Amino acid sequence: MTAQRKFRFGVNMVVPKSRTAWVEKCRRAEELGYDVIGIADHLGVPAPFPAMILAAEATRRVRLNTFVLNTPFYNPTLLARDVATADLFTDGRIELGLGAGYVKAEFEAAGIPFESGGARVDHLERTVTTLRKLFADPEYLPRPVQQPGPPLLVAGWGDRLLSVAAEHADIVALTGAATTAAGTLRVAGPAEMADRVAFARERLGERADEVEFNLLIQWVLPRSEVPALVADFGAVLPAEVDGQPERLPIVLVGSPEEIAERVIDLRETYGFGYFTVLEPSMETFAPAMEILRSLD
Structure with missing residues (x-):
């Protein structure tokens, strides 16, 4: 188990179609107490780097x-x-999240x-090593604020x-x-999550206490909405959760107090200290986040 860290909370946003709406969203996320605003990278929505710079201006x-x-x-x-x-123009507020697509x-x-x-992972690794090499060069320009x-991520x-x-x-x-090989996602259960965390920790070795673990929460909802979730997604739930999505690490269900208790359990069980919720859950998760802040 990695050393227990203080909680951090992020919200992953889809940038809206207007400047005004984006500014309002970012200010609301900050007002609610989120530590990080995440910006997705998909076709059909505004590009992430301009959105980050505007978010920095608004917050x-x-x-x-x-x-x-x-x-x-x-x-x-x-x-x-x-x-x-982006790091220069936001005064060093950037975290760079990379995925293989x-x-x-x-x-x-x-x-x-x-x-x-x-091959996609090979490209990601080449990207990381290139960035590290360039940013380590004292002559490199533009110079990121964070060194x-x-x-x-x-x-x-x-x-x-x-x-x-x-x-x-x-x-x-x-x-x-x-x-999956077809370019879709398959939901994983608690046992598979534990296996993946253990694998990452084993690979980290001596770095295990230095690295932060983040979990993307897919749903935050009251118990009254669980039947609808099961109706929509029950067919893809892992067998081990027996039709109970709240047993998945990526689903938080219940009152703010129950959700806060579950987040604490996820930290103790898996070592996650940094949680990201999706934009539709931004308001729903906020009361639990406030409770967790008071306990941390």
Whole structure:
């Protein structure tokens, strides 16, 4: 078990279609007490780096991350320039989240080959090593405010990607879902989550106490909404949860007090200290977050 860290909480946002709406969303997230605003990287929504810079202008303290970039879409050297510029223009509030990409249709729409998972992870690792090399160069410009570059989050599930995360990342992020060969996601149960965390910790070795673990929470809801969730997603729930989605680490159910208790349990069981909720759950999770702050 890694050393217990203080909680951090993020909300992963989809950037809306207007500047005003985005500014209001970011200010509301900060007002509610979130530590990090995450910005998704998908086609059909505004690009993450301009959105991060506007979010920084609209807020005072909240950190900003790409949660997570489809790394195969980016040339590593050009990405380094974007990251450094964003860190410079936000006064060092950036966290860089990287993933290997999994939505096959987006690769096809962008005209980028959807290569094997191994090839996509290779590109991610090349990207990380390129960024580290460039940011370590005292002559490199533009110069990121945070040295030696913004904190790096790597999201993964498979052995290879978690091994890369363990070698390079400051934050190891788990989604509670595995990517299939078809470019879709499969929900994982508690036993598989425990296995993945244990694998990452083993690969981290002496770094285990230095690295933060992040969990992406997919649903936060009152008990009254559980039947609807089961009706919509029951067919994809792992057998081990016996039709009870609240047994999944990525689902939080109940009152604010019950949700806070479950988050504490997830920290004690798996070592997660950094939790990210999706935008639709931003308001619902906030009361539990306030309770957790008072206890931490």
